[in-house]
Amino acid sequence: MKKIIFLALGFPNIAKYTNLYTDIIQEFHNKGHEVLVVAPSSDNNQVGLHEEGNIKVIRVATMPLFEVGIIKKGIANLLLSYQYKKALKKHRIVIDFDIVLMPTPPITLTQTANWIKKKSGAKLYLILRDIFPQNAVDLKMLNGNGLIYAFFRKKEMKLYKISDSIGCMSPANIAYIKKHNPKLDSTKLHLLPNWENLPSENDEINSDELANRYGIKDKFVVIFGGNIGKPQKMENIIALAKDCLELPEIVFFIIGTGTEKQMLVELVKQENLSNVILEDKIPKNDYNSLLRYADVGLISLSEAFTIPNFPSKVLSYFGNKKPVLASVDLNTDFGVILEQTNSGLWAEAGKTQELKDKLLQLYQNPELRSQLGENGYHYMKANLQPENAYHIIVQNTE
Structure with a gap:
């Protein structure tokens, strides 16, 4: 069995709510792997190392990450890598992981992911669910010729480079990444469709x-x-x-x-x-x-x-x-x-x-x-x- 660390952006309390990422982390746990999740705290009272359901989670104090302006959101995301690394050290987590799981968004946790990878010899698996910064350009939230775009595009390319494997949502996603990142080793790319547990047939229907x-x-x-x-x-x-x-x-x-x-x-x-x-x-x-x-x-x-x-x-x-x-x-x-x-x-x-x-x-x-x-x-x-x-x-x- 392997030791897994999941660097998350959105990870609700698994005992109360579920989403794409709680489902996959629960699956790793059920298969006998040791799992640690690092995720933002939505409440200062939650900060620290907890067991949520049956999963160990380090909740990290961050700036607001959701439903804020693009500048505040950008700054908050840039601080994440430093904050996550600091939290891991604070809680004296032994960095001996086999797999680093990391989804996009964000792309700004590259430094922490690479640090864990180098320190423990882990494989970095990127769950590609958001192609940033291009999505922000499409929605006119960023200038595709500006310095901010260039900064984040550089981070995006670095993340692809240090990732050992990249799971993409659909064949069109794979084709897009290949086309716009011609220097990327395309053997890293493969299909990882979205997933979700089926609703329980025993749920009371009201x-x-x-x-x-x-x-x-x-x-x-x-x-x-x-x-x-x-x-x-x-x-x-x-x-x-x-x-x-x-x-x-x-x-x-x-x-x-x-x-x-x-x-x-x-x-x-x-x-x-x-x-x-x-x-x-x-x-x-x-x-x-x-x-x-x-x-x-x-x-x-x-x-x-x-x-x-x-x-x-x-x-x-x-x-x-x-x-x-x-x-x-x-x-x-x-x-x-x-x-x-x-x-x-x-x-x-x-x-x-x-x-x-x-x-x-x-x-x-x-x-x-x-x-x-x-x-x-x-x-x-x-x-x-x-x-x-x-x-x-x-x-x-x-």
Whole structure:
């Protein structure tokens, strides 16, 4: 068995919440490996070495990393490497790890990852889930010809160089990294699809009660759950909702928070959209119950992207047997994967009529919805479980 350290940016208390990374760390633990997680603390009272669930976690005091301006966020990310290294020394952690697991974002933990790698002879496995700084350029948050971009691009290239293996979300991700990093040893790159545990079939289903609580009872529910930021370009979904006012049975149920949430609230109010319901975060069990009640799972990506993204929220839709409706840019291969797995319909982001036509196909055909939902579920069960990801990571760090 191996000793694993995971350098995380977003890692909730595993005893209370789950996400992509808690699932894979739990899988390593279940397979008998010794795991240590280093992650930010969202509360000063949490700082220190704790056991959360059955996982050892060092919570580190940092500047605010989420839902802040790009300058504050940039400074906070730059300080992470120093803060993590300091925390490891403070808690007298023996640096004798076999594998360093590190996701993107961020790309600024390179120094600490390299220090651990050199000190212990560990393999550095990069879980590539965010291609930064190019994504910030696409969204006009950074100038692609500026000094800040050049600084972070240099860090990105250094991270790829010191990584022993790089797991990419989709074939388009691999192709993009190869094309834009021609000096990189391309044998490091391989496919590491997203993963998530299937919802427990024993979960109590209180969908009717929740539907009454949130005002979606007896409606055709198009649900969106997750981050609400510039990458999601929710204005495209609002345009769709506005075009669907003539169909009062259809409601758009949007759950989540993020930097663009207030903009979204104001836009819904400005357009007087009675068919849009907005909520902040809700408990995972309630969310799964609402997904079971809903009719369609919604994906939205900005048409400005030149990098291929693969939205992880689709896993919750697959797991709850929901057909997917996606508004996506043409640089992602997500739409292609929906077609290959026959699990949903998609339209080019920004083309409202095309997206509405796809929605109406789902609205008018319950048999199609059922078949697409079943296809997504079986694809996820066979290919997108934490155990699949675990085996890929282990095989590429031997």
